[in-house]
Amino acid sequence: MGRKIKLPPMLDPHVHLRGMDWAHKGDFYTETCAAIAGGYWAVFDMPNTPPATLDRTALDHKLQAINQQAVCDWGVYFCAGANRNWEQYPLVINDICGLKMFNNSTTGNLLVDDPTVREEHFKHWDGSKIFAQHAENETCAEIINLVKKYRKPTHILHVCTKLEVDLIRQAKNDGLPITCGVCPHHLWLTQADLTRLGSLGWMKPNLQTQQDQDALWQGIVDGVIDIIESDHAPHTLEEKSNTPSPYGVPGLETTLPLLLTAVHEGRLTLARVIEMVSINPCRIYGIVPPPETYTVVDLDTSEVITGDRLHTKVKWSPFEGMRVQGKVIETWIRGTQVYDGERILVKPGFGKNVYAHS
Numbered sequence: 388m389g390r391k392i393k394l395p396p397m398l399d400p401h402v403h404l405r406g407m408d409w410a411h412k413g414d415f416y417t418e419t420c421a422a423i424a425g426g427y428w429a430v431f432d433m434p435n436t437p438p439a440t441l442d443r444t445a446l447d448h449k450l451q452a453i454n455q456q457a458v459c460d461w462g463v464y465f466c467a468g469a470n471r472n473w474e475q476y477p478l479v480i481n482d483i484c485g486l487k488m489f490n491n492s493t494t495g496n497l498l499v500d501d502p503t504v505r506e507e508h509f510k511h512w513d514g515s516k517i518f519a520q521h522a523e524n525e526t527c528a529e530i531i532n533l534v535k536k537y538r539k540p541t542h543i544l545h546v547c548t549k550l551e552v553d554l555i556r557q558a559k560n561d562g563l564p565i566t567c568g569v570c571p572h573h574l575w576l577t578q579a580d581l582t583r584l585g586s587l588g589w590m591k592p593n594l595q596t597q598q599d600q601d602a603l604w605q606g607i608v609d610g611v612i613d614i615i616e617s618d619h620a621p622h623t624l625e626e627k628s629n630t631p632s633p634y635g636v637p638g639l640e641t642t643l644p645l646l647l648t649a650v651h652e653g654r655l656t657l658a659r660v661i662e663m664v665s666i667n668p669c670r671i672y673g674i675v676p677p678p679e680t681y682t683v684v685d686l687d688t689s690e691v692i693t694g695d696r697l698h699t700k701v702k703w704s705p706f707e708g709m710r711v712q713g714k715v716i717e718t719w720i721r722g723t724q725v726y727d728g729e730r731i732l733v734k735p736g737f738g739k740n741v742y743a744h745s
């Protein structure tokens with residue numbers, strides 16, 4: 388047994404757990420099992436799984452299912468739609484972790500591409516919770532202008548280009564209420580890996596260049612990047628081999644091992660990892676985690692990532708074959724051990740809505 392360390396409660400504010408109409412890809416039980424096996428205390432689920440979270444009825448449908456099935460704590464996003472659904476905001480605000488707007492095309496039909504509608508959403512949102520944005524490059528610049536105008540706390544998801552890092556650095560210097568997250572696939576893979584990975588390397592935003600990847604690592608070192616988010620988005624291997632393949636990759640079980648490997652290699656400090664997977668996400672989303680909630684990792688265990696040992700329903704990873712250093716051996720939530728390094732120790736429904744009492 389090697390060096391063991393205890394990490395504070397880990398929160399991934401950007402996952403697509405599936406369930407409901409897409410339960411064949413993953414469900415609230417299997418994908419939250421993946422979360423606790425990945426060391427996470429809580430995950431925040433995106434609204435694009437059908438039926439999309441565009442109104443109170445769809446939200447209730449999701450809340451009921453996730454409440455019955457989840458094994459980790461959780462939150463769910465509401466979706467800012469092209470259908471101008473802002474009249475729903477007061478009806479849902481107490482039960483959600485934040486609002487998500489899809490400003491560029493991706494999985495699901497939730498694209499908001501009309502600048503007037505984007506602005507109306509900013510206007511109507513009360514700003515009491517995070518407004519999370521899929522906004523690539525020029526769209527990121529446009530969203531930053533709306534943040535300048537409306538001053539509502541905004542999180543730019545899956546930042547992956549040098550341009551985005553530069554725009555966000557400037558926005559932060561200007562004092563705007565803006566934060567951002569980066570995904571492991573953009574930190575460890577580039578366009579060059581597509582020859583090897585094929586559609587298993589397809590996600591939105593796409594894999595980028597080496598220069599972009601270098602800018603992300605620089606942003607991590609100098610503090611522009613606040614959060615590491617997995618963008619866990621399972622599709623079955625069969626779906627991924629279809630033409631065209633859907634966009635998205637699973638990531639909940641590989642994020643922490645990859646980050647600990649970067650620590651082992653001297654590319655990151657452990658303190659910076661803890662900031663980006665625990666302290667910053669909790670601060671940005673305004674959460675005080677429950678007591679007796681932590682993760683124990685063994686820093687001296689090294690293993691090769693293999694799909695069939697993952698808990699996610701789809702059992703594959705774009706990182707398959709990589710050797711990582713550091714393994715989750717215990718996850719504890721609210722005083723209960725939920726994971727022992729191999730097995731899930733709690734029943735579906737153990738997980739609680741982080742925002743239930745707001």
Ligand code: DOR
Pocket residue numbers: 403435493494521589590591592620621634635636
């Ligand atoms: O690659 C992606 N997959 N990007 C997204 O924005 C959505 C996600 C999904 O739901 O599959």
Ligand code: ZN
Pocket residue numbers: 401402403433618620
């Ligand atoms: Zn996503």
